[in-house]
Amino acid sequence: MSSLPPDLQSLRDQIDAADRAGAALAASVTEEQFHWRPFDGRGWSIAQCLEHLALMNKHYAAAVRTGVEDARRRSLRRMGPGRSTFFGRRFIQSMEPPVTMKLKAPAIGRTPENKPRGEIVRAYHEAHDVIRQLMADAADVDLTRATFQNPFIRIIRMRVVTGLGVLAAHDRRHLWQAERVKLAPGYPPAAGSVVGTTPL
Numbered sequence: 001m002s003s004l005p006p007d008l009q010s011l012r013d014q015i016d017a018a019d020r021a022g023a024a025l026a027a028s029v030t031e032e033q034f035h036w037r038p039f040d041g042r043g044w045s046i047a048q049c050l051e052h053l054a055l056m057n058k059h060y061a062a063a064v065r066t067g068v069e070d071a072r073r074r075s076l077r078r079m080g081p082g083r084s085t086f087f088g089r090r091f092i093q094s095m096e097p098p099v100t101m102k103l104k105a106p107a108i109g110r111t112p113e114n115k116p117r118g119e120i121v122r123a124y125h126e127a128h129d130v131i132r133q134l135m136a137d138a139a140d141v142d143l144t145r146a147t148f149q150n151p152f153i154r155i156i157r158m159r160v161v162t163g164l165g166v167l168a169a170h171d172r173r174h175l176w177q178a179e180r181v182k183l184a185p186g187y188p189p190a191a192g193s194v195v196g197t198t199p200l
Contacts, residue, residue, distance in 0.1 A: 007081040007143075008135050011164050015135075018171035019128040022050050025178055026121050030190055034117050038184035049178035051120045053171055057127035059151060060170075061134050064163040067148030068134065071141040071160070082143025082161025092162065095169035097176030131167055138164070 004012055026034060029046060037045045044052070084092065138146075143161035150156040158166075181187065 071146030088162035
Protein backbone atom coordinates (compact mmCIF):
# COMPACT_ATOMS: atom_id res chain seq x y z
CA MET A 1 0.00 0.00 0.00
CA SER A 2 1.39 3.41 -0.94
CA SER A 3 1.94 5.90 1.89
CA LEU A 4 -0.63 8.59 2.59
CA PRO A 5 0.10 12.31 2.99
CA PRO A 6 0.68 13.15 6.67
CA ASP A 7 -2.75 14.77 7.21
CA LEU A 8 -4.55 11.74 5.81
CA GLN A 9 -2.23 9.34 7.63
CA SER A 10 -3.17 11.02 10.91
CA LEU A 11 -6.85 10.43 10.16
CA ARG A 12 -6.10 6.86 9.09
CA ASP A 13 -4.30 6.28 12.39
CA GLN A 14 -7.36 7.53 14.26
CA ILE A 15 -9.61 5.13 12.34
CA ASP A 16 -7.22 2.24 13.02
CA ALA A 17 -7.18 3.11 16.73
CA ALA A 18 -10.99 3.14 16.84
CA ASP A 19 -11.13 -0.17 14.98
CA ARG A 20 -8.85 -1.79 17.55
CA ALA A 21 -10.63 -0.20 20.49
CA GLY A 22 -14.06 -1.39 19.40
CA ALA A 23 -12.84 -4.94 18.83
CA ALA A 24 -11.06 -5.00 22.18
CA LEU A 25 -14.16 -3.75 23.97
CA ALA A 26 -16.37 -6.36 22.34
CA ALA A 27 -13.91 -9.11 23.27
CA SER A 28 -13.63 -7.98 26.89
CA VAL A 29 -17.27 -8.46 27.90
CA THR A 30 -19.68 -11.34 28.22
CA GLU A 31 -22.57 -11.86 25.83
CA GLU A 32 -24.97 -10.54 28.44
CA GLN A 33 -22.84 -7.45 29.07
CA PHE A 34 -22.46 -6.83 25.33
CA HIS A 35 -26.22 -6.63 24.80
CA TRP A 36 -27.27 -5.11 28.15
CA ARG A 37 -29.01 -1.74 27.89
CA PRO A 38 -28.61 0.81 30.71
CA PHE A 39 -31.22 3.11 32.24
CA ASP A 40 -33.96 0.47 32.32
CA GLY A 41 -33.50 -0.31 28.64
CA ARG A 42 -33.65 3.29 27.45
CA GLY A 43 -29.93 3.60 26.78
CA TRP A 44 -27.88 1.92 24.08
CA SER A 45 -25.98 -1.27 24.72
CA ILE A 46 -22.32 -1.77 23.76
CA ALA A 47 -23.64 -3.83 20.85
CA GLN A 48 -25.87 -1.01 19.64
CA CYS A 49 -23.07 1.56 19.86
CA LEU A 50 -20.81 -0.57 17.66
CA GLU A 51 -23.57 -1.45 15.23
CA HIS A 52 -24.54 2.21 14.97
CA LEU A 53 -20.96 3.02 13.99
CA ALA A 54 -20.88 0.24 11.42
CA LEU A 55 -24.07 1.52 9.78
CA MET A 56 -23.26 5.23 9.96
CA ASN A 57 -19.65 4.89 8.83
CA LYS A 58 -20.62 3.13 5.61
CA HIS A 59 -23.45 5.55 4.87
CA TYR A 60 -21.46 8.70 5.64
CA ALA A 61 -18.35 7.44 3.84
CA ALA A 62 -20.46 6.90 0.71
CA ALA A 63 -21.50 10.56 0.81
CA VAL A 64 -17.90 11.72 1.30
CA ARG A 65 -16.86 9.56 -1.66
CA THR A 66 -19.15 11.54 -3.95
CA GLY A 67 -17.07 14.61 -3.13
CA VAL A 68 -13.82 12.78 -3.89
CA GLU A 69 -15.12 11.51 -7.22
CA ASP A 70 -16.48 14.93 -8.15
CA ALA A 71 -13.12 16.52 -7.33
CA ARG A 72 -11.35 14.02 -9.57
CA ARG A 73 -13.73 14.75 -12.44
CA ARG A 74 -13.00 18.45 -11.99
CA SER A 75 -9.24 17.81 -11.79
CA LEU A 76 -9.00 19.31 -8.31
CA ARG A 77 -5.57 17.90 -7.52
CA ARG A 78 -3.98 17.97 -4.10
CA MET A 79 -2.02 21.15 -3.40
CA GLY A 80 -1.32 20.58 0.29
CA PRO A 81 -3.01 19.47 3.52
CA GLY A 82 -6.79 19.72 3.65
CA ARG A 83 -8.19 22.50 5.82
CA SER A 84 -11.63 22.70 7.42
CA THR A 85 -13.47 25.96 7.88
CA PHE A 86 -13.99 27.41 11.35
CA PHE A 87 -17.51 25.98 11.39
CA GLY A 88 -16.24 22.65 10.08
CA ARG A 89 -13.77 22.43 12.95
CA ARG A 90 -16.49 23.33 15.43
CA PHE A 91 -18.72 20.61 13.98
CA ILE A 92 -15.97 18.01 14.34
CA GLN A 93 -15.35 19.15 17.90
CA SER A 94 -19.05 18.77 18.70
CA MET A 95 -18.71 15.05 17.94
CA GLU A 96 -15.85 14.51 20.38
CA PRO A 97 -16.27 12.97 23.83
CA PRO A 98 -17.05 13.64 26.54
CA VAL A 99 -20.52 14.15 25.11
CA THR A 100 -22.24 17.25 26.42
CA MET A 101 -25.05 17.48 23.85
CA LYS A 102 -27.11 14.48 22.82
CA LEU A 103 -28.14 14.19 19.18
CA LYS A 104 -30.94 12.08 17.78
CA ALA A 105 -29.53 9.35 15.58
CA PRO A 106 -30.69 9.38 11.93
CA ALA A 107 -33.05 6.55 11.02
CA ILE A 108 -30.26 4.69 9.18
CA GLY A 109 -28.30 4.55 12.45
CA ARG A 110 -31.03 3.33 14.78
CA THR A 111 -29.97 -0.21 15.25
CA PRO A 112 -31.88 -3.48 15.61
CA GLU A 113 -31.25 -5.42 18.79
CA ASN A 114 -29.57 -8.72 19.56
CA LYS A 115 -27.56 -9.35 16.43
CA PRO A 116 -24.81 -11.87 17.15
CA ARG A 117 -21.63 -10.34 18.51
CA GLY A 118 -19.49 -11.76 15.69
CA GLU A 119 -21.76 -10.26 13.04
CA ILE A 120 -21.65 -6.81 14.65
CA VAL A 121 -17.86 -6.83 15.07
CA ARG A 122 -17.39 -8.03 11.49
CA ALA A 123 -19.58 -5.21 10.17
CA TYR A 124 -17.67 -2.75 12.36
CA HIS A 125 -14.36 -3.82 10.80
CA GLU A 126 -15.80 -3.78 7.28
CA ALA A 127 -17.05 -0.22 7.71
CA HIS A 128 -13.55 0.87 8.71
CA ASP A 129 -12.15 -0.88 5.66
CA VAL A 130 -14.50 1.25 3.56
CA ILE A 131 -13.10 4.39 5.21
CA ARG A 132 -9.50 3.26 4.71
CA GLN A 133 -10.14 2.73 1.00
CA LEU A 134 -11.85 6.12 0.80
CA MET A 135 -8.77 7.78 2.31
CA ALA A 136 -6.46 5.99 -0.11
CA ASP A 137 -8.60 7.10 -3.04
CA ALA A 138 -8.69 10.67 -1.71
CA ALA A 139 -4.91 11.00 -1.39
CA ASP A 140 -4.42 12.80 -4.71
CA VAL A 141 -7.37 15.22 -4.61
CA ASP A 142 -7.72 18.65 -3.01
CA LEU A 143 -9.54 17.85 0.23
CA THR A 144 -10.24 21.53 0.83
CA ARG A 145 -11.94 22.33 -2.46
CA ALA A 146 -13.63 18.93 -2.74
CA THR A 147 -17.09 19.10 -1.16
CA PHE A 148 -20.06 16.80 -0.61
CA GLN A 149 -23.66 17.13 0.47
CA ASN A 150 -24.24 16.23 4.10
CA PRO A 151 -26.47 13.13 3.86
CA PHE A 152 -28.49 14.12 6.95
CA ILE A 153 -28.70 17.91 6.55
CA ARG A 154 -29.19 18.17 2.80
CA ILE A 155 -28.86 21.94 2.54
CA ILE A 156 -25.29 21.80 3.87
CA ARG A 157 -22.21 21.13 1.78
CA MET A 158 -19.05 20.19 3.63
CA ARG A 159 -15.41 19.93 2.69
CA VAL A 160 -14.17 16.39 2.25
CA VAL A 161 -11.45 16.97 4.85
CA THR A 162 -14.19 17.92 7.33
CA GLY A 163 -16.17 14.80 6.51
CA LEU A 164 -13.16 12.59 7.16
CA GLY A 165 -12.60 14.33 10.48
CA VAL A 166 -16.25 13.80 11.40
CA LEU A 167 -15.91 10.05 10.77
CA ALA A 168 -12.98 9.78 13.18
CA ALA A 169 -14.58 11.96 15.87
CA HIS A 170 -17.92 10.16 15.59
CA ASP A 171 -16.11 6.87 16.24
CA ARG A 172 -14.62 8.27 19.42
CA ARG A 173 -18.00 9.64 20.52
CA HIS A 174 -19.74 6.27 20.47
CA LEU A 175 -16.78 4.27 21.76
CA TRP A 176 -16.83 6.60 24.77
CA GLN A 177 -20.58 5.96 25.08
CA ALA A 178 -20.02 2.20 24.87
CA GLU A 179 -17.33 2.27 27.55
CA ARG A 180 -19.63 4.20 29.87
CA VAL A 181 -22.23 1.43 29.66
CA LYS A 182 -19.94 -0.53 31.99
CA LEU A 183 -20.28 2.21 34.62
CA ALA A 184 -24.07 2.33 34.60
CA PRO A 185 -26.05 1.09 37.62
CA GLY A 186 -27.15 -2.50 37.16
CA TYR A 187 -24.42 -3.45 34.69
CA PRO A 188 -24.26 -7.28 34.80
CA PRO A 189 -21.27 -8.79 36.58
CA ALA A 190 -18.95 -11.09 34.69
CA ALA A 191 -19.73 -14.78 35.04
CA GLY A 192 -18.29 -16.13 38.25
CA SER A 193 -17.66 -12.75 39.87
CA VAL A 194 -18.97 -12.02 43.35
CA VAL A 195 -20.77 -8.74 43.93
CA GLY A 196 -20.89 -6.92 47.24
CA THR A 197 -18.00 -8.62 49.05
CA THR A 198 -15.30 -6.74 50.91
CA PRO A 199 -11.72 -7.36 49.72
CA LEU A 200 -9.47 -8.96 52.32
